[in-house]
Amino acid sequence: MRLGILDHGHGIRAKAVFALIRIFSRHQVVDAVKLALYRPDFYRGGGVTHEAMRGPSEWSVADRELMAAFVSKVNQTEFCILAHSATSAMAYNDGAKVTATLADLETAPVPEPLRATLRMLGRLTRENSLGADDMREVLAAGVSHQQIKDALAVSFAFNVTDRLADAFDFAVNDPAAINAGASYLLSRGYR
């Protein structure tokens, strides 16, 4: 972490939570959790992220975790690519699908509506804007209006989180800690 306050500036309650995490997970507290518990009165991204990732949607949890991983891939945010690839792979019970999607979206074994949606999120993340024609392409692939809005919510959440992970320099965890984090995100979400 580039700011000492994000490592050591938490209040007593957050520090107690960290101690419990270390005891029960047997892993160090990941930097995303340290950020989430630092001054939540100022920045509390978990509400938006939880609703986008775990709220009711025609997209599965696995699909939305894949969107998070894909957006993070475009942003080249290593911490989030690994965390959400692992979570998506666990949710699909299919790591090969996730790996193939991040390697080459156009040949990946995913349904066309999901492929078109990921393509649109990639463009938005790279170019910072979209036009009506971009949306018409996604609609023509059979994506519903609500699915588009739900995917844009995921994109918003992870275009915030990726920037914070890069700016604050989140440490990349070892595979065991990444998988423990993925299990936690599937059982408890982002709140």
Added chain:
Amino acid sequence: MSDITSRHRALVARVLEGHGKASLAVRRSAFDNSGLDEPTSTLVDKVARHANTITDADIAAVRAAGLSEDQIFEIVVCAAIGQANRQYSSALAAFDAATGGT
């Protein structure tokens, strides 16, 4: 269906209008990625446009300019949310243009 509208609005309002260590004007400028002096403007622009290129030196520069860690934290958060917000607004406008807003 999931709906982030109210949570999104509250998130933006908290960082722009809530209690903080950086001034409201600086937070707004960071959110907008506009009107900041160096070295803060460089850091904010990197957060907005290529955050994966930020280095320890970028943070050291704003610290050397007199900003506290909490002020840096707030400025970075505002810059990140601002850029994601511009993307999100653009996409929703494109959606409305393509669908008539339904």
